[in-house]
Amino acid sequence: MNIIVVGLSHHTAPVEIRERVAFAPTAMAKPLAELVALSAVTEGLIVSTCNRVELYATSRDAEGCIAQLRRFLADYHGIPLEELEKHLYDYRGEEAIRHVFRVSSSLDSMVIGEPQILGQIKTAYGYAAEFKTVGLILNRFLHKAFSVAKRVRTETEIASNAVSVSFAAVELARKIFGTLTDKTVLLIGAGEMCELAAKHFLNNGVAQVMVTNRTFERAEKLAAEFKGKAIPFDDFPLHLQRVDIILTSTGAPNFILGAKKVEEVIRQRKYKPMFFIDIAVPRDIDPKVNDIDNCYLYDVDDLQGVVQSNLKERHKEAKKAEAIIEQEIGQFFRWLGSLDVVPTIVALRSKLEEIRRGELEKTFSNLKDLGDKERRAIEALTAAIINKVLHQPTKVLKQAQDEAAGDGYVDAVRALFDISAPSPEGDIQPLDDSDE
Amino acid sequence: MTLNILLFKITLLLYLGATVLYLVDVLLRKELAGKAGRGLLLAGFALHCATIVTRYLEAGYTPVTNLHESVSFFAWTLVGIYFLFDLRYRLSVLGAFVCPLALVLMVVGSAAPKVAQEINPMLDSWWFPVHVTLAFSGNAVFTVAFVAGVMYLLQERMLKSKKFSGLYHRLPSLQTLDSINYKCLTIGFPLMTMGIVSGAVWANSAWGGYWRWDPKETWALVTWFLYAALLHGRLTIGWRGRRAAIFAIIGFLCLLFTFFGVNLFLSGEHSFKALSGQ
Numbered sequence: 001m002n003i004i005v006v007g008l009s010h011h012t013a014p015v016e017i018r019e020r021v022a023f024a025p026t027a028m029a030k031p032l033a034e035l036v037a038l039s040a041v042t043e044g045l046i047v048s049t050c051n052r053v054e055l056y057a058t059s060r061d062a063e064g065c066i067a068q069l070r071r072f073l074a075d076y077h078g079i080p081l082e083e084l085e086k087h088l089y090d091y092r093g094e095e096a097i098r099h100v101f102r103v104s105s106s107l108d109s110m111v112i113g114e115p116q117i118l119g120q121i122k123t124a125y126g127y128a129a130e131f132k133t134v135g136l137i138l139n140r141f142l143h144k145a146f147s148v149a150k151r152v153r154t155e156t157e158i159a160s161n162a163v164s165v166s167f168a169a170v171e172l173a174r175k176i177f178g179t180l181t182d183k184t185v186l187l188i189g190a191g192e193m194c195e196l197a198a199k200h201f202l203n204n205g206v207a208q209v210m211v212t213n214r215t216f217e218r219a220e221k222l223a224a225e226f227k228g229k230a231i232p233f234d235d236f237p238l239h240l241q242r243v244d245i246i247l248t249s250t251g252a253p254n255f256i257l258g259a260k261k262v263e264e265v266i267r268q269r270k271y272k273p274m275f276f277i278d279i280a281v282p283r284d285i286d287p288k289v290n291d292i293d294n295c296y297l298y299d300v301d302d303l304q305g306v307v308q309s310n311l312k313e314r315h316k317e318a319k320k321a322e323a324i325i326e327q328e329i330g331q332f333f334r335w336l337g338s339l340d341v342v343p344t345i346v347a348l349r350s351k352l353e354e355i356r357r358g359e360l361e362k363t364f365s366n367l368k369d370l371g372d373k374e375r376r377a378i379e380a381l382t383a384a385i386i387n388k389v390l391h392q393p394t395k396v397l398k399q400a401q402d403e404a405a406g407d408g409y410v411d412a413v414r415a416l417f418d419i420s421a422p423s424p425e426g427d428i429q430p431l432d433d434s435d436e
Numbered sequence: 437m438t439l440n441i442l443l444f445k446i447t448l449l450l451y452l453g454a455t456v457l458y459l460v461d462v463l464l465r466k467e468l469a470g471k472a473g474r475g476l477l478l479a480g481f482a483l484h485c486a487t488i489v490t491r492y493l494e495a496g497y498t499p500v501t502n503l504h505e506s507v508s509f510f511a512w513t514l515v516g517i518y519f520l521f522d523l524r525y526r527l528s529v530l531g532a533f534v535c536p537l538a539l540v541l542m543v544v545g546s547a548a549p550k551v552a553q554e555i556n557p558m559l560d561s562w563w564f565p566v567h568v569t570l571a572f573s574g575n576a577v578f579t580v581a582f583v584a585g586v587m588y589l590l591q592e593r594m595l596k597s598k599k600f601s602g603l604y605h606r607l608p609s610l611q612t613l614d615s616i617n618y619k620c621l622t623i624g625f626p627l628m629t630m631g632i633v634s635g636a637v638w639a640n641s642a643w644g645g646y647w648r649w650d651p652k653e654t655w656a657l658v659t660w661f662l663y664a665a666l667l668h669g670r671l672t673i674g675w676r677g678r679r680a681a682i683f684a685i686i687g688f689l690c691l692l693f694t695f696f697g698v699n700l701f702l703s704g705e706h707s708f709k710a711l712s713g714q
Contacts, residue, residue: 157465161605175595178609270674273610290596294677302598309600 001042001137001339001407002062005091005099006069007054010110013087015050021077021084023048028127031076036133038072040065043138045128047103049120051110056100058137062092094333097141101325104145105152106159112314113158118149136407137336148328155324158317161310166197168306169277169298170204173245176275176296184208186243187226188236189250190218193279197247202226210243212236214250240265245275248284259288262295277303339410341397347419348393352386440490441550443483444508448542450480451511455539458532462606470528477535481515488512498565500572503699504548509568510695511541513576521580525616529606533583563638571631571656574624575691578663581620582688585681588613592678610677617680618670625663632656655694662687 008018023031023046035044035055045056055073059065070088074081091099102108104121125142128134134142153159162168170180177183183206187198190213198209209228213219216232223230231239240246240261250256257276266274276297278285283299290297298306338344360382364375393413400409413419454477461470488509491499499505518534591607594600607613635653636646647653666683669675675683 157605172595174609175591175604175607176610178611271676271679272674273677293679296595298598305598306600313605 001336002059002065002092003096003100003137003141003336004057004059004062004065004069005054005096006057006066006073006088007047007052008084008087008089009052009054009108011108012089017084017087018050018053020079021053021073022050023053025123025127028124029131032128032131032133034076035069035072038065038068040068043135044133045124045138045142047121047124049117052103052108054103056096056138056141058135066090066092094329097329097332097336098325100141100145101148101328102322104149105321105325106149107152107318107321107325111163112311112318113163115159118146122146136411137339140335141332144328144332148325151328152321152324156317156320158314158321160317161313163307163310163314165193165279165300165303165307166200168303168310169197169247170200172296172298172306173201173275174204176273177244179205181205182207183244184210184242185245185247186236186239187211187222187228188246188248188256188284189213189252189280190222191249191279194247194249195222197277197279198226201245206245210239237261237265241268244273245277246285247277247279249279250284252280252284253282255284255286257285257289259286259292262286262289263292266292266294279303338414339407341400341410344410344413344419345394345397348413348417349386349390351417351419352390356382356386438490438494440487440494443487443490444542444550445546447480447483447487448539448546450476450483451515451535451539451542454480454531455535458528458535462529462532462603465602465606467528470531473535474522474528474531477515477531478519481512481519484508484512484515497559498568500568501559502548504545504550506695506699507541507545507548509572510575511538511545513569513572514538514541514579517573517576517580521616521619525608525612527608527612529587529608530580530583530616533587534580537579537583558642561638561642563634563641567631567634567638570627570634574628574631575695577620577624577627578684578688578691581617581624581684584613584616584620585684585688588617588681589678589685592681614676614680617684618676620684621663621667621670625667628656628660628663632660652694652698655690655698659687659690659694662690 008021010018025048028046031046032044035041035046035057038044040059040061041057042060043058047054047056053073055069057065057069070085070090071081073088074084099108104118106113106115106117109117121142125134128138162171173180173183180201185198185201185206185208187194187209202209209223209226210231211219211223211226211228212231212233212235213222214233216230219230219233222228237257246257248256262274262276266272271294273294273296276285276289276295278297278299281300285297285299287297287299289295360379363378364370370378397409397413454473457469457473457476460466461468461473488499491505491508495501500509514534515538518531518538521530587607588610590603591610591613594604595610632653639648640646662683666675666680666687669683670680
C-alpha cells in the first residue's frame, strides 16, 4: 500500500493560487466524500490552511492515484489543470511520509517552528475521522505524525525563541528583569508595532501600562484599551522615574529623550534597570542612552537583529529535528511494508511450519519404536492439516488485497498469529490537544 | 594510601565528571547532562564529607593546617554552599561555573603534599574549628557572589552589544543574578565578620591579644572593608547590577590573595609553616 501526497504550499504557489484551491473548513464533507470516491484512492484526507493545500491518500496504484488527485484538485475548484500543474508537488512512499512528518513538525512552515500547523493538521484529521474517510493506515500515519511533531517540540528548541519584533522585546525584558509582574510600561506615541508589543507585555503580566500621545484623546483611547493610565505628553518626563519599560514610536523628527535626562532619572531610581524600546524612524531616543549603566536601548534594527539570530537558531535546531524525523520514518516505513499481503502469507506459513516441526520432533523422540513408514505418514498428515487450515485465510488475504479492508486483515493476521511486524511505537491513542 | 586520601581522589574524579557534564549542558545545551552533573556533584559532596571526617579522625585536628587540607576544605564548603543556593534558585548554569572552581581547588589540593604533620599545640582548641568554619563558609559564599558577578557581566555585555552567544540562552535574568549577588553579600558578610571576631577572641585566649597585624589579619581586614563598602553602597546609594558585580569580583580576588597569597608567600601566624609548628 502506498501513501501519496499531492498539494501545493507557499514554497510553490503564490497566494493568488493558494486562495483559489483552499477548501472551506466548514464544509469538508463534500470534498472528502468526492476524494475517497476516486477509483485509485483507498483512504483520503484534506489539509487546507492559508499556506498550503494538501491531499493525503493511500492507494495500490501510485501513478494512477497521483494523476487522479491532481485532476481532483483542479476540477473541484474549476481551475484548468494546465494552470495549476506547475504549482503542484507530489510525494509517494518514504518521501510522502517524510513530507508529512516535516509539515506537522513545522519544518516546512514559512516561519520554522510556528505552532499553528500541528493544530491545523489535527483539525483536518478530525474531519476525515468524522466522515470516516481515513482507515487503518492514515489513522496510524497521522497519529505517528503528531507524536513525531511532539518529539521534535520537546527534544529540540525549534520553537523556543521569539521570531517577531514584539515578542523579541518581551523576551529581552525577561532577560533584564526576570519577572515582569511588578513592572510598569510607558507607551509614547502610537503605532501598530508599538501597540502590539504593549499587548504582549500585558499578556506577560506587567503591572501597569501608561500611555502618552501628543493628542491626549488618542492617549486616553489607547489607555482605555489597555486598562492603563493616560498622561499628557508634556508631563511624561515626570513619570519616567516610575517606569521600567519604555516603548516609543512617535513621528518626532528629533530625539524626544536624551541621555542627560535618562542619567538623571536612573539616579533617582537608585539605578534600577530601565529598558527602552525605540521603534520610531527617525529614532526617538538618543542612542547614547545604551551606554548608561543599567539602561538598555534597542531600536528597530537591533530587534530585527535579535529576530534574525533567533531564526538562525531555529534553523540550527531544525537540523536536529530532521534527524529525529529520519529515525521515525524508518520505523513507520517498516510497519507499512509489513502490511503487504504476500510476505504476510509467507510469514504465516513458516510460522505454522515451525510449530509443526517442533511438535513432530517432540512426538518422534517419545515414540522411538516408530518405523519409517509411520513417520512419513504422520509427517504427511500434519502437513495436510496445515494446508487445509491455511487455505481459507490465504484466499481471503489475496482477495482482500485490492480493497481497503485488506490492510485490516493483514494487520489482524499478524496480531493473531504473533507474526512480528515492526510496529510504529505504541498503539493508536486518542487525539489529545493537551500539548497545544 | 590512607582512607581519606583515597576518598579525596574519588571525590576529585566525581567533581571532574560533574564539571564535564555541566559544561556539556551549558555549551551544547543538553539539559539532561546538567541533571546528571548535579547528581555526580551531590555524590561527590557526600564523599567529600566523608573525606573531611576521616581526615579529622586520622589527624586529630580540623583539617586546614596545610595547603592540601585547606583547599579541600574550601572546595567542600563551596560545594555545600552551592547546594544551598541550588535549593533556592535551581540554576544548572550556576553549577557550570561553580563546579569547575571546586575542581581547580581539588586539583591544587591533590598536587600539594598530603602528609599530616605534628601541629602547633595551640590549634588544640575548640575555637579553631569555629574560626575556620565561619571564615571558610564566608569565603565560599563570596565565591558564589563572584561567579554570579562574572555571569552578570557576561550577560550584560551581550545585552548591551546586542550580540548573543549560545550561553545567552542559558543564563538567568540580570535581576536574578543581581539578587544572588545581594543574597551572598547579606549572608557572606556576617559569616566573614564572625570569622574575624572568633579569630580575635581565640587569639586573645591563646596569645593574650586580640589583634597582632599578622598579614592574614591585615588582608582579611582589607577584604572585609571592601565588602562592607559594597554592602553600604547597595543599601544606601543603590549600587546594583554592573557595579555590584565588579565589586564582587574585586572582593573575590582580594579574598583569594588573603587565602592563598598570605599563607604561601608571607609569613605569620596563619602561614602553613607556623600552623605545622615548625
